[in-house]
Amino acid sequence: MLEQRIQQHFIDSADLKYQAAQALSLPIASAVQAMLACVTSGGKVLACGCGPSVTDAQMFAALCVTGFERDRPELAALALTAQGGLLGSLPVSGGGGNAQHYLARQVRALGQAGDLLVVLSVTGNDPCALEAVEAAHERDMMAVVLSGRTGGALAGRMRETDVLICVPHDRGARVREVHALVLHCLCDGVDAQLLGEQEMPL
Numbered sequence: 001m002l003e004q005r006i007q008q009h010f011i012d013s014a015d016l017k018y019q020a021a022q023a024l025s026l027p028i029a030s031a032v033q034a035m036l037a038c039v040t041s042g043g044k045v046l047a048c049g050c051g052p053s054v055t056d057a058q059m060f061a062a063l064c065v066t067g068f069e070r071d072r073p074e075l076a077a078l079a080l081t082a083q084g085g086l087l088g089s090l091p092v093s094g095g096g097g098n099a100q101h102y103l104a105r106q107v108r109a110l111g112q113a114g115d116l117l118v119v120l121s122v123t124g125n126d127p128c129a130l131e132a133v134e135a136a137h138e139r140d141m142m143a144v145v146l147s148g149r150t151g152g153a154l155a156g157r158m159r160e161t162d163v164l165i166c167v168p169h170d171r172g173a174r175v176r177e178v179h180a181l182v183l184h185c186l187c188d189g190v191d192a193q194l195l196g197e198q199e200m201p202l
Contacts, residue, residue, distance in 0.1 A: 012065060013177050016169055022177055024165060028182055029146045031163045032189035033118055037066075038142070039190070043114040044076035048103050048135075050129050053120035053146075054082045057190035060118065060183045068187035080106045080132075113140035118186075121145070124152020124174045133157050139177055146182055148175035150179055 038045060045064055049057035057079045063075030080103055107117060117136040121129040124147035133143045133154060143162045146152050151166045157163050167178040194196075 013174060016167070016174050016177060017181060020167060024182065027163055027165045028185050029189065031112065031165060032186055032193065034142050034144060035118075035162055035186060035190055036193050038116040039075045040194075041114055043112070043116060044078065044105060044110075045116045045118060046078055046080055046141075047118040047120075047131055048080040048106075048129070049080070049120035050082075051122070052172075053122060053179065056120050056176065056179055057118070057181060059180075060187070063183070063187045064190075065105075068184070068191055070191050070195055070198070074189060075190070078103035080110075086112060100127045102130055103128045104135035106133050107135035107139065107141075111136060111139040112140050114140045115139070117141050117142060117143045119153070119154070120147075121154060122148045122155040122175045123181075124148065124150075124166075129154060134147065134163075137192045146179045148172070152199055164168065 030112060031158070035045060043108055045061070047057040047061045047064075049055070061079035065101060066074070067190040081103070111117065114137075117132065118184040119129050119132055129145075130153055133145065134157065136143050143158070144165070145151065145158065145169075146164065146165045147154055148167045151158075151164050155164055155166070167175045167182075169175050169178070
């Protein structure tokens with residue numbers, strides 16, 4: 001019984017990825033172009049996630065800096081912090097400074113025009129993600145948003161120049177699995193544009 005349940009996870013994940021491949025390839029390609037334009041013009045990528053997606057944002061920033069599957073010069077990327085000293089130092093009242101602003105504050109502190117913000121939010125309704133996108137727009141930055149379903153409230157905050165990548169599923173675990181694949185596609189796409197096409201490694 002347990003083995004069947006485990007196998008069903010693999011089947012459901014594979015089915016969703018197969019179904020989403022065609023629908024998501026265009027927005028992912030647009031995100032690759034946005035990322036390429038950013039890094040080749042001297043900008044940097046700021047990545048952030050909400051909840052369990054925090055680690056995906058950290059992994060993505062690390063791959064930008066260290067390389068994906070090919071050796072290449074480092075790309076300027078940084079994962080915004082979601083814990084530790086920054087959160088502990090935020091005032092709990094007064095001046096609008098509470099814990100939901102922690103990502104927006106970092107975007108305002110670190111972001112500049114021409115930079116790119118990559119946001120991961122399964123529901124698209126996380127207040128910290130919404131504020132981060134608003135802060136990016138204040139800094140004349142583009143946003144690439146990875147979400148689930150129809151993008152939630154984040155979909156309504158997107159500008160024409162932003163990119164919204166919505167995984168068509170309601171289950172958070174499935175959405176995060178596809179998000180990880182999307183981030184790999186972004187890294188590989190940028191490498192292919194910078195270094196040229198090559199055969200996919202087995």
